[in-house]
Amino acid sequence: MMHDLPETPAPAPGHFNLLGRVLHWAMAIGIMAMLFIGVGMMSSLSLRPWLIDLHQPLGIAILVLALLRLANRLLRAVPPLPASVPRWQAAAAHASHWLLYLMMIALPLLGWAVRSAGNWPVILMDGWMLPAIVPENPVLYAWLRLAHGIGAWLLFALLLGHIGAALVHAWIFRDGVFSSMARGSRTRVSRLPDN
Amino acid sequence: MQARKFKTIWFPLAAIAVIVGGLALLFAWAAGLLGDRTTTRTFLGNTLQEFEPGYRRAHGKGVCFTGVFHSSGAASSLSKARVFSQQDIPAIGRFSIGSGDPHAADTSTSTVSMALLLTADDQSQWRMKLNNAPYFPTRDAEGFLAQRSAFEPDPATGQPDPARVAAFFEKYPEARKAVEYKATAPWPRSFAGAQYNVINAFVLLAADGKRQAVRWSMRPHATLPGLSAEERAKAGHDFLFEDIKQRSANGSLYWDLVLQLAEAGDPVDDPSQPWPPERQQVVAGTLEVTSVRDQAEGGCRDINFDPTLVPSGIELSKDPVLAARAGIYSHSYNARLREIGFGKATQAIGKKDGE
Known part of the structure; x- marks a missing residue:
């Protein structure tokens, strides 16, 4: 109702909403762990079986959370960058954020497709398997596997840039900018009577 | 003024550089790009880049087979895996020789292997890779590298350096029995007459939660004597492959899947230590090989027979060699599928040269 009245625009929030912040920090840990698990299982002599058992359910969990997060991002208002941020930095921030969303969704899907193309089941836990999403095919496997690997390194580079900029x-x-994701608004209670 | 600028800009900036740079270095280390720790890539050396395109980096010369696994039901009380209760399970597999060269003569090695993928009707997969050797020479995967380098012929003499061999045995005394076994073991006359052993141990999980450590073998129905030295000298370049094509054309070939059950105290996580032969055996079923086809088109070419892909009801042991095999196989698989997928493979996929 309020949003329909042009004379009282909803004030832009100073912070990301609670769901957004919880998803951000939970996924930050999950994705960073996932990337290390990914390269670790391709190098470790002893940990591969354990790591690949983790890689699959964690990847699917990230996919589900990323979709939820995308919906939350599109449906809820987000705090604008302060006016002090130069235009090119704001553009870079926006581009990298949407690229992060793309990677968070594309990398698990690619991983799932890699397993499918190679006729490997995606095993979530003992006896729980996902169906294939692409047909078994060596050419498909080769391209998807390459994309999954390159995508992971790109995502890691993007995350380093993200962490550096945030700090x-x-x-x-x-x-x-950092506290808009790190904590909620402390002035919310005092604002309430205005509504 | 300077001190203030240091505190508000330069010091935080340095801290950020350390954090971001540290993460990047840690990632490179985890990926095996930094430092000189042994990774699964170490085992493949330069074969990942330089190899005849499309071929497996080990056991490259092989032949595909298809068949059926007839479960006996005798193991269904030991493991809830569907493969032990479903009567007939489609099987696809591969026979290969132990040489690294995909065009090696069949007399170049006494090692022969069977690889197998069983897919049960609950879509669970059981992949395995079995060898005619009864056990692994060393207790861990690093031992394989140590053995390979210790036995490398000295360019001056053409023979392994005795001092390096002795140093290897000092470090891996358990390897003596495998080396001695190999020196006297019979050479296979046919893929059909060889017994194929899993080498690594696994754990069966029963429906009631009971756990049983096992190893298994494919025991052939055909009993064939080994190849004598004279016969070997006369044997053709591809005699094993010609033999298996001929035999399978004349009818099915059979192997019993024999489970060996460990008892308390048997070394489960050491592939160099076989269990006493008197341990209880269970015949879980019979593998019937119905047809054999060239590996370029036979359906096994693009399968990675990764022994760590087991169905629910079978678990991996903590055998370090088993874990290492998974990663090593994966690199070989990715490399050759890349070559096949990107159009670099010729003979490996049945194209004639120049085609």
Whole structure:
């Protein structure tokens, strides 16, 4: 109702909503762990069976959470970047954020497709398997596997940039960008009577 | 002024660089790109880049087979895996020789292997890779590298350096029995007459939660004597492959899947230590090989017979060689499927040269 009245636009929030923040930090841990599990299972002599058993359910969990997060991002207002952020930095931030969404969804799907193309079941837990999403095919396997591997390194590079930029905002600019994801609004109670 | 700038800009900036750089280095280390720890890639060396395209990096010379696994039901009380209760399970597999060269002469090695993929009607897969050797030479995977380098012929003499061999045995005394066994073991006359052994141990999980450590073998119905030295000297370049094509054309070939049950105290996680022969055996079923086809088109070419892909009801032991095999196989598989997928393979996929 309120949103329909042009004379009282909803104030832009100062922080991401609670669901968004919980998803962000939970997935931050999950995705970072996932990337290390991924390269670890391709190198470790002793841990591969254990790591690949983790890689599959964790990948599917990230896929589900990423879709939920995308919906939350599209349906809920997000805090704008402060006016002090130069236009090119804002553009880079937006582009990298949407690229992160793309990777969070594409990488698990690629992994699932890699397993399918190679006729490997995706095993979530003992006896729980997902159906194949692409036909068994060596050409498909080769391309999908390459894309999955390159995508993982791209995502890692993107995350390093994301972490670096977030910390610059937190420790050098101190402009509220970091705290908009790190914590909720502390002034919410005082604002309530205005509504 | 300077001190303030240091505190508000340069110090945090340095801290950020350390965090981001540290993560990048840690990632490179985890991937095996940094440092000189032994990774699963170490085992493949430069064969990942330089190899005849499309071929397996080990046991490259092989032939595909299809068949049926007839479960006896005798193991269904030991494991809830569907493969032990379903009567007939489609099987696809591969016979191969132990040489690294995909065009090696069949007399170049006494090692022959069977690989197998069983897919039960609950879609669960059981992959295995079995060898005619009864056990692994060393207790761990690093031992394989140590043995390979210790027995490498000295370019001056053409023989392994005795000092390096002695140093290897010092470190891996258990390897003596495998080396001695290999020196006197019979050479296979046919893929059809060889017994194929799993080498690594696994754990069966029963429906009632009971756990039983096992190893298994494919015991042939055909009993064939080994090949004598004179016969070997006269044997053709592809005699094993010609033999198996001929035999399978004349009718099915059979192997019993024999489970060997460990008792308390038997070494489960050491592939160099066989269990006493008097341990209880259970015949879980019979593998019937109905047809054999060239590996370029026979359906086994693009399968990675990764022994760590087991159905629910079978678990891996903590055998370090079993875990290492999974990663090593994966690199070989990815490399050759890349070559096949990107159009680099010729003979491996049945194309004639220049085609």
